[in-house]
Amino acid sequence: MARRGQRPQTVSGVAMRRLILIAIPYLWLFALFLIPFAIVLKISLSDTVLAIPPYAPQIDLAAGWQGIKDFFGALDGENFVFLTSDDLYWKAYLSSLRIAALSTLMTLLVGFPIAYAMARAPDEWRPTLMMLVILPFWTSFLIRVYSWMGILANEGILNQVLTWTGIIDSPLQILNTNTAVYIGIVYTYLPFMILPIYAALERLDGSLLEAAEDLGCSRTSAFWLITLPLSKNGVIAGCFLVFIPAVGEFVIPSLLGGSRTLMIGKVLWEEFFSNRDWPVASAVAVVLLLILVIPIVLFQRQEQKQREAEG
């Protein structure tokens, strides 16, 4: 009888362990994503003041219930209204989205053939090729962007080589233009595009392509009808991994871009550090987050629906 008595205990022990295991990622998300986001959201609803920290209201727990009431009463959305009043902001958002979208497309066009070549390379070559893709991460990101300044500058390596070979007479102005930003983003984010596509292509069973050829496909049409649809998930993952950080990119446009390169990351930085306007800067960040999250959620819901329809 004693044994039987122990049994529910072990069952609840297992349930407990399972609960703890599930709780860890949720706690992680809660502590490192949701709380910081709540803080940013709260600041975006505050007003700027000359103080430390430079925003008001502060929550006054000493005043009890009345303090909390006052605190929430003082929050308002005027910073968000302000964002619509100055066309700088929506232009910066639009320009960021455009630059990010275009550079994602370019990264895809460069990255897909590389991933394809890697997946088709002989087995013994693959670890080396993979290493080569990852290798740039071993150098600081800042140093790599700085070295692009050295390459793209008017008296930089690229212009020197082009003048020396006689292709151009006067140096090309590349640095401090949007072109340099595109080059920087494509270069920096290329591995994030290559790796998921490579993973998808590597899993692709070679006999599928043989079967397609056997059924009358040319090599090219087999690529369009089989390889591409089956690497779709890798392409989507790669595009997300490039597009999302590229929209908020700050270092690349500020180092490689010119004064006319308008990106929301730069605006955000200026609001925080030049204007010391934390509430407006936070509002900019919240809107950026919404711009990125809403399409992703919609996309995933669509995918889910499709899967359910098939299931």
Next chain:
Amino acid sequence: MPQTVFAPWNDPDEKPLISFQGVTKRFGDFTAIDDITLGIYAREFFALLGPSGCGKTTLMRMLGGFETPSAGTILLAGQDIAPVPPNKRAVNMMFQSYALFPHLSVWDNIAFGLRREGRDKAAIAARVEEMLKLTRLEKFSHRKPHQISGGQRQRVALARSLAKAPKLLLLDEPLGALDRKLREETQFELMDIQEKTGTTFVIVTHDQEEAMTVASRVAVMDEGRLIQVATPDRIYETPDSVYVADFIGDVNIIEASARQSGDKVSLAWAEGQLPLIATTTKTFAPDQHCWLAIRPEKIAISAERPKAANALQGRILDIAYLGNISTYHVALPSGQVLKAQTANTRRIERRSFTWEDEVWISWTDTAGVLLDK
């Protein structure tokens, strides 16, 4: 009305659909196919049988166009197919892994080849429906490959490769992934479909029972060579080498030296034992080294010395009970162990022999096959 036996390989006027002429395939230093000459006839169900690595798959892939011969020519309906790419051949292949397109439904998988031909929609739909009906897949046409069972996937693969009505269908270990019961059912289904469509089938398999069941002729291969090409019964009853005799089914091999008189051969096989008697159509030189191959089911087992051309006394070492039959392992005084098989016509508790019993085993002079290699 006399029924004509399907045996185009015996008809000198019949032209083979496929003809390998001195075909060799090398991969670097490795010779996968070694100078093979072979004819396969229209409407045949031809099996390539051999252990893994014997070259059977390479031979099939050359028909499909995925490998080109290093030497020799392959003719399909009289035409050299070496320069024809796989997508231009009137040959379709059913892959071992089935290679179903995972992102397409069953219907679209079957329609895939038809669409590439640019036929009109109604014709494609009609053909796909016909194939679905043939393979009894009508209910699953809208499912994706991962939503159906292994046996259904196998049928989709078959339907897809038959949809274009190829002159020749290649099947690479088509039933390898199915469990035994389903495999046996599917073998008969395959034969049925082959007969209905009149397509020439070439099947690659390492399963000798499968080859024997489905094929009109079997080619036994080893190390890139054809060892024997014959109908299943010929392969079983009259193997022409120890390799084939041993590869197909169960067999006793007795090494001996021959002394021939007419069609009877007296075989000296062990010191101090009476010679064995066998019949042959071959000629053996005096004292030529040879092998007598006898199937276990052709050896009788008895308690008393029987009146037979060959009778040996021994002791039962082991009994393998397989339900319908039992195989007795009988140790001879010479140390050799021979297998004798009997049908279990009586219940097991009424079995006449058991372990350690002294018994006689016997066979007639025509029961075995005398082999010179």
